[in-house]
Amino acid sequence: MSFNSPWLLWALFAASVPIIIHLVNRWRHRSVPWAAMEFLLRAARETRGTKKLLHYLILALRVMAVAALVTAFARPLLGSFFGWGSSGLNEVLLVLDRSASMDARPDKTSSLRDAIPPLVESTFAQLGHCRLSLLDSATGTVTQIPAPEALADLTVSKTTDGGADIPALLQKAIPYLEESGAGKTEIWIASDMQASSWKPDSPLWPGVRQRLAALPLPPSIRIMALRDRPESNRGIRVRQAQVNNGKLVLDLEVLRQGFNPNQPEDVPVQLSVDNASSSATLQLAGENTSIRKEIPLPQGKESGFGFVALPHDDFIRDDISFFTFAPKPLANILIFGPSGEVGKTLSLMSAPPGLPGRKATMPGNTREAQANLASQSMVVWYGPPPRAEMEKKLQTFIEEGGIALFLPDDTEHGTRHSFLGVSWGATETAPSEQYYRLETWDRQRGFLRDGSDQTPIPANRLRAVRRKPLLGKYRTLASWDDGSCALAQVRAGTGSALFLGTLPRYSWSNLADGHLLLPLLQRMADRGAERFSTSISLRVNDASLPQSATDIPVRLDNAQGSHPSGSPADTAGVYRLGAQTYAVNRPWPEDMPDQITDEKLHLLLPEASISSMQSAEEAPSLVQEAWKLFLFFVLACLLMEALLCLPGQTAKRPSPTTRP
Template identity: 35%
Template sequence: MLWGLLAAAIPIIIHLLNRRRHKTVMWAAMQFLLKATRESRGKKRLRHILILTCRALGIAALATAAARPLLSNVLGWGSGKPDLVVLLLDRSASMEATPKNGSVPRRELALERVKSAMADLDGTRLVLIDSASGEPQDVPSPDVLTSISSTAPTDTSADVSLLASRAAEFLTETPGRAEVWIASDMQATSWQPRNDRWTSVRAAFSSLAEQPKLRVISLGGDASPNQAIRLLSSRRAGAQLVLDVEITRNDDSAAPVNLPLTATLNGVRSTSNVTLAGQNFRFRKTLPIPANEDSGYGWLSIPGDGNLRDNAAFFAYGPARPVKSLLVAPPGEATDYLALASAPGGHHGQSVERLDPAQISRLDTEGVAAIFWAAPLPIGQVAESLVRFVTEGGQVAFFPPQADSDAEFAGMKWSPVTQSEEGKFFIIDSWDHDDGLLRDGLDGTPVPADRLKAVKRRLPEGEGTTLARWDDGRPFLSRRVFDRGTAWFFSSLPDYTWSNLADADVLLPVSQRLVVEGAQRFDTGYLAIVGNRSAQPRPGESRSRLDDYGSPVPSNEAYEAGIHQFGERIMALNRPAAEDDLEILENNTAQGLFEGLDATFFEDRSTSSRANGSQPLWQAFLVAMLCFLLAEAILCLPKKSNPSGSPLPGRPTNA
């Protein structure tokens, strides 16, 4: 239909033909009229040019509207037909969100756009690199994009910089004119704009013999109302399963929402209601474990909404086991309080063993959840054993020793003792309410750390991160992270000659959180994140899906959350927490990632797979045609006659 653009030359041809029909004849009497109109000749010529331009553009706009340009066609405009298109497809869980007022997930919308675009590039090779597998594969026809397992929904996360790097590697070995199309919802956690890999990505594309054109299909924008459920932790406590759960929603409404929460445990379902008053709600769900069922699995689910991939959280558990802690400290008041806080009466299965620091030559941490250390920092083989313990997921709380010591552990050491002024105290001034051992409870209740007062302290010095400070800004609680575990450093002792840390309102919740987090290293054998190495079968193991939630796809089960069996092991796989982060990458930031490259961004806000996103484009050409014809009609209107009968300028009057 674009051949119709040639019709725009018709008004120009008619104009040229009309000029040839007139023959110039010199007539003496015309000199007065010529003189009178000479001044307006320039205006007439400009008027005629505008009329001719409006006619030509009106016909051109009509021809373009008749061709019905598509949004997908825009992907290739100005570049010609490429030999190869490399599609980088974001298959993360967030891509299953539907746009506001829509019913089709963004992943499906992206595939429809690509299919529509490839239909106009007949003969162009299509290679898919999806975010789940990360491996390039040829797509025999764009028509199968929506039916192959490599484009199916997943519960994984995405790393766009890694996909771009894979595309550059592929193009290094594949000569020809290529384009790289990136289909993404622009979630900031998927793009990771601060990742150093982007520098190498730009360098890799720039070094190619024929630099490809980059087309980013942005499917961001407002999403449909949605609630997401996530499992924060899962542990067995005797005959009960304790689940820490978080439910979030993406709308700004302050109105409470009542959600039915369905708990499925070993095939038995129960339903209760939870009220979501704000944007997120954290709570603890306790499920009784049936007698004679040492192992099992299940999931918590909420009704389907704007994203069907975030409505369930899976868990699994094994046989009950005692929770053991070690207390390394000399006899004394602080030791007694630490022993009581680490294994208080009424806490099923908790025990603590005290070790004298002077008698430790070897530290046995088998089956230990947490270690409370109120002695000089360990050195030698003991320190090495402690590092292994923490690296494997254990928790250690260091309290200052009574005597001075120059020992260091993991880049941390104790300062000399400082005492407060007579009649004054060191008081906790600020602490992190969202992270660490002093964080607020699931119901938002804060730990009353501001009640803590001290007259004596040793400050932790070194590479730790400070999570709580005294009123003079010096650290009270510092943290050093080791892979899966953590070492904590407190700057005062639960001894009333040092502080009132022995009061149960601070020491008890801190100690129990330490023990619980340390014990989770035994329960993490039943939990993993989809896409992580721990969510893969070990050599010789096969994979099978045990649950029936969400109509699992066997060919895609490696990338789906659920209850998976690896040989004799049962694991609950859940989507990454980053997929619940709603932050969208800003346009300027995204464009800066491709600085120096030929990159174009296309924002697709359509809500239907049937909508090709181009309807406003051809409608705009129709509106433009009407505007051109209206302007032409206005310019063709005759001049108003002179009602006063006064002589025209330049015309002589009769005597």
């Protein structure tokens, strides 16, 4: 417990006044023997013990009343977040979520992040002489805070356009706690509890719990859960920007939350290309609307930058999305495997005749394939998995941003050797006159997502009579009707590898009809070619942001009014570094309002203390003044003392009877 006026506690000596008065009253009376009183004293001796106890109880109530009155004047502070104080605490490590969603304004006056410094400042006095350190989600480093009141003015406490990874932050906090040797420590986690920041399915959580418990003095964990969100919100993002026939084609996606999905609305939007602004109207319906917008470009214009912005609402940071555009680079596709029907089909679907920007090559041997690998956008590999030197080269290709598709060989047995932890089992054949049917696939994101008009690709037309089950650890993109995986994905570095469970050969499946294979190969080729594009779209604080030892990024767009100017490490925008121009945006999961529940949180951190707070116009506090409670206690003590001082009821004498 702490006090706003602790110096008044010196007045607790006043609690001794009733005891002094009691002793003085006893000393003032002298005992004088008197024979006439002996009889009365003997009669009262039987109740002397009870009366003595009664006097002591009255005296104790008077002492407690005075002590509670003095304590009330000292204005004590209590709070559920800290209980009755954290005595002996040496350090508090504040883990601060600086993600974009922390800048939401549910009370229309201040962001969620603005509530953190007042919360810390108003409660830190309880802890006495204690060190305050900050571990923020943007820098991932520990900063010593000289005083709690300085927290609001520090750059490392400001909200960014980036995301957050709470389990990764806690993993970074453990070495600091091990090396600091601060003694008794508490970890305060301040977050808006967005599920994308807490990552409940992250494989880091078991290790975090074990390492925290293994510390010599395991820290207590307290969570400031700022769960308030705007009642309604719109967010926009540019999924793709490309030039087609002299026009800039923008694929936009608008998310609506808190609106009636059955009530369409027209929303104005600002379009900016090379800082030349125009306006348009978007027709929105449902919770998620995909829109294609075409903007005429000056003759010969093939590259540039811009942004799309909605009117400001309670969450400003998702009202704008930046983009760059440039001519599409040539997508070189390397197809490697035994010559024959499968290779020709894959080549034809990778680079259809008449489709510009595609070039498929089929090297005759592994050495030729290795020589051309660095210039490829995509590799299609069918047959036995790569081995030896080719395996290493191909893995490096993927880790540096390349895309690869692997198909099985046409043998009956499975593969003994795996690539990126994935292999194929023995061939399975469907019963006579039956097929393996593709039933489910990821329609929201990835290579099999729906088109911009929400039309799904016809992947459910795929039929297979033979297949090879996929073995290993992977992410399932599409499944057969019996639930087994048909298409798997493994990420490695900045690229990814996909694995199919059947072949484009009619003795295996109708994959050659193109229902699934054609859109898959085209989208994979586009993704692989992005790494050769001079037009780059990255996330704020992305590890792959362009770096320079001498130059600093220069911001090009004129949208600084909505987003303060900064750097790609913390602020979305369009930047130029040297000859490279690139767009930086918030991570798209920041637009998702889903929050982690307290029940799920207790599974991740079983010993954590959670305090759910609401933002308001007045800064909320984790503690409250408790002087009213002590005044009620004073009143209760005085009432009990008054009741005990009431004279007892005397027995009613019988009335004398008169004789006739």
